[in-house]
Amino acid sequence: MNRSAIKITASLTALAFAQFATGASAAEAIAQDLVKTSTAAADAAADGAAAEDASSQTGAFSEIIVSATKRDTDLQKTPIAISVVDPQIIADRHIQSLLDLGDGAAPSLRVATFEARQSALTVGIRGIVPFDANQTARDQGVGVYIDGVYLGRQQGLNAALFDVQRIEVLRGPQGTLFGRNTEGGAVSIVTKDPTGEFGGRLVGGIGNYGSYNTEAHINLPEFANISIKVDGLIQHQDATTKNPMEGQYGWNYYNRVGGRITAKWAPTDDFSATVSYDKAKDENTPFYSQLINYNPNGLRVGTYVGTTLTCTGPGTGCIAPLADLVEVSGNKRMKEADMGVVQQLSVDKTQGVSGKLEYQVSDAILLRSITAYREVDTFQYDGSAGAHRSAFAPNGAFGRYSLSHLWEHQFSQELQIVGSMPQLDWVVGGYYFDERAQEEAATPNPLKWNADGTAYSVVSAIRPNPAADPTSSNQGWASVDDWFKQRGSYADTKSLAAFGQATFTPDGFDILHLTVGGRYTHDTRDGVLYMVSGKDTNWTLDYSANRFDPMATLALDVTPDINLYAKYSTGYRAGGANTRSSNFQPFGAETVRAYEAGAKMSLLDDHVRINLAAYMMDRKGTQIDFDNVDTVQFLPGCTVTPQNDCKNPTYGLHTENTANAPGTSKIKGFEAEVTAKPIRDVTIGVSYAYTHSEIPATDNPNTPLVVDPTQVFVVFTPKHAVSGFLDYATEIADNGTSVRFHVDANYAGPQYSFQAENVLTESSFIVNGRFALTDIPMTDGGTHLTVAVWARNLLNEDHIYRLSNANANTIGAYGNFNPPRTFGVEATIEF
Secondary structure (H helix, E strand, O other): OOOOOOOOOOOEOOOOOOOOOOOOOOOHHHHHHHHHHHHHHHHHHHHHHHHHHHHHHHOOOOOOEEOOOOOOEEHHHOOOOEEEEOHHHHHHOOOOOHHHHHHOOOOOEEEEEEOOEEEEEEEEEOOEOOOOOOOOOOOOOEEEEEOOEEOOOOEOOOOOOOOEEEEEEEEOOOOOOOOOOOOOEEEEEEEOOOOOOOEEEEEEEEEOOOOEEEEEEEEOOOEOOEEEEEEEEEEEEOOOEEOOOOOOOOEOOEEEEEEEEEEEEEEEOOEEEEEEEEEEEEEEOOOOEEEOOOOOOOOOEOEEEOOEEEOOOOOOOOEOOOOOOOOOOOOOOOOEOOOOOOOOOEEEEEEEEEEEEEEEEEOOEEEEEEEEEEEEEEEEEEOOOOOOOOOOOOOOEEOOOEEEEEEEEEEEEEEEEEEEEOOEEEEEEEEEEEEEEEEEEEOOOOEEEOOOOOOEEEOOOOOOOOOOOOEOOEOOOOOHHHOOEEEEEEEEEEEEEEEEEEEEOOOOOOOEEEEEEEEEEEEEEEEEEEEEOOEEEEEEEEEEEEEEEEEEEEEEEEEOOEEEEEEEEEEEEOOEEOOOOOOOOEEOOEEEEEEEEEEEEEEOOOOEEEEEEEEEEEEEOOEEEEEOOOOOOOOOOOOOOOHHHHHOOOOOOOOEEEEEOOOEEEEEEEEEEEEEEEEOOEEEEEEEEEEEEEOOOEOOOOOOOOOOOEOOOOEOOOOEEEEEEEEEEEEOOOOOOEEEEEEEEEEEOOOEOOOOOOOEOOOEEEEEEEEEEEEEEOOOOOOEEEEEEEEEOOOOOOOEEEEEOOOOOOOOOEEEEOOOOEEEEEEEEEO
């Protein structure tokens, strides 16, 4: 058992269940078989325990089990590029949510905020990273799963992680076994099952920025073949950038609370039914958007006569003067904003129930069913812009407040038949997914400059005339009823799939393995953009597509410890429509074909592991988002008659549109993971990811009359990323007390943060560390204590992870910085 766990005690949610019926066994022959089977299982368990003990004595690596092929396999024998984040890594890096994986825990995995918001995450692998999938009729290119259940929205992905057994990062298209929207890969979170034995773990900690965390994981004794596990947690951190406005929150604040209960009924060795219910709430604020420079293009600086801006003298262009209160931050993270702004908490609520049935029909066939229903309800309040993204204008409004209410519910059902026979392992199955997502959004400007630019006033959060309908200049933000809604949309998505995969090992030639598979999918998506700029509209989406994704892998066991493979696979991201356009402009699916070769090696008596992968991907129909930076709100439809002419993008005004890039985008890369145990108590490792991408220049749908395709880019994907770690763990007392030291360092090169902006962010170098005294005996009954100190971003490095020059001619470039150094102490009691 891994005793160095994660964190935390308090706030539990409850639910009880258990039901299902199955027949019992009969006849002496079956009973005898059961005796033989149990004896063999006991012998195997004893052998496994002996092997694990021998492994710990010699310092060799132990086996890592993954379920990427819908069956449990050894990581080093599975011909897929997989990285595994286990509970020890989660503890060492103080990982509390998926966003914490963004600093380099797994090669090629990139996790970033959408805009500056913690309430929605952008997840990418191998250069398949969406810019704006934060909409009702759009999808990501990497699938995120919890216990086999696909999560359909970006919103809610940053909820606190419950008791995690492992996180599998499957790199490369996973279209055959995982399906739609896994063209870049999949992130599969596997949680711990109930044990049926009384025990648990309590964790509590405190840190800087007013942070604290508590966690409880309790296993109850098995009763009537039912095992129950209860998990609960709280994660809290105050803002790291202060807000001077009284009564408003600062930036990079979070307060996460969640609970889960899991019940597993196993009336026989062949059958189990596991049901779980979870509920979580994440209150957070975005990262602050800072003004990096002012007037970078050297335009003439104007002056105001009344409300009229005028420029005189030599030079070109005309830019508004900088307000006296606005501070240009340059390349330093601001600890406190120069001007206070309205900033409430964004609130993300997630909950779901799932049921997994497993029936071992025979030694050769396993039936599995995964049924799930999930909900997401988010209220987004993003006041990150403040005064740093709006030019000064006397008596002008500023402080754009991006508001959104999104609610989503989804139902999914997956059936699997996992089988084995001589020379053949196989799996077949079917999948059904049904989702409704709806969103309404508003963008008020709650602040107004005074005429001299030295002070500002706050527009009331309540409409001046509550009896009147809200308008763009007469609206509030305290309640959704007070919003002047810029857009409202919904989308209904259904997906039906059948899949199969088989691995053949020739008789007498068991070093060769051929795996082939395929998945057929039928997708439909119907939606309506029913409101634009406060007016009713009826722009519709009617999307339907069929897709077949094949896969073939040839693997060769050169020796029992050196495994080579070559793989061909495909995947796709479904089409949809952009809800930020004024007429719900549709776009098609993007598809990818990937060619990969890899090696997995366990050397020097499994003291060194080297996993390598090289790949090339051809991507067609790449979905590219084009922002239309304009201070005028886009119109409901357009001003021409008839309104249907607005379907011609020559007319109307859009804040964002999406186009499919012509031709083929090229992505190629190389990944390496090397882990070694040079001596018994020391583990070292390094990983490297190289990613190169080229996307054909694409026509901007916001400027259809301009025949000049725009150069476009892959976002949040550095060309070079390197991560390394050092672990030292040894026993220091006869009672089992041990000491553990961990440090990791993570480099990522500059990267683009907007698909249509040729602007690179800064490179990053993040160091994390942890020191712990572990397994300190507290009682004779096996209760142990672990005390640890930890730090994230130990060197307090700062870098701009998101940068835009879009406002260069109105004020300047703006950017968002990574979190500052955080540190704390935490104690874990395991019993």
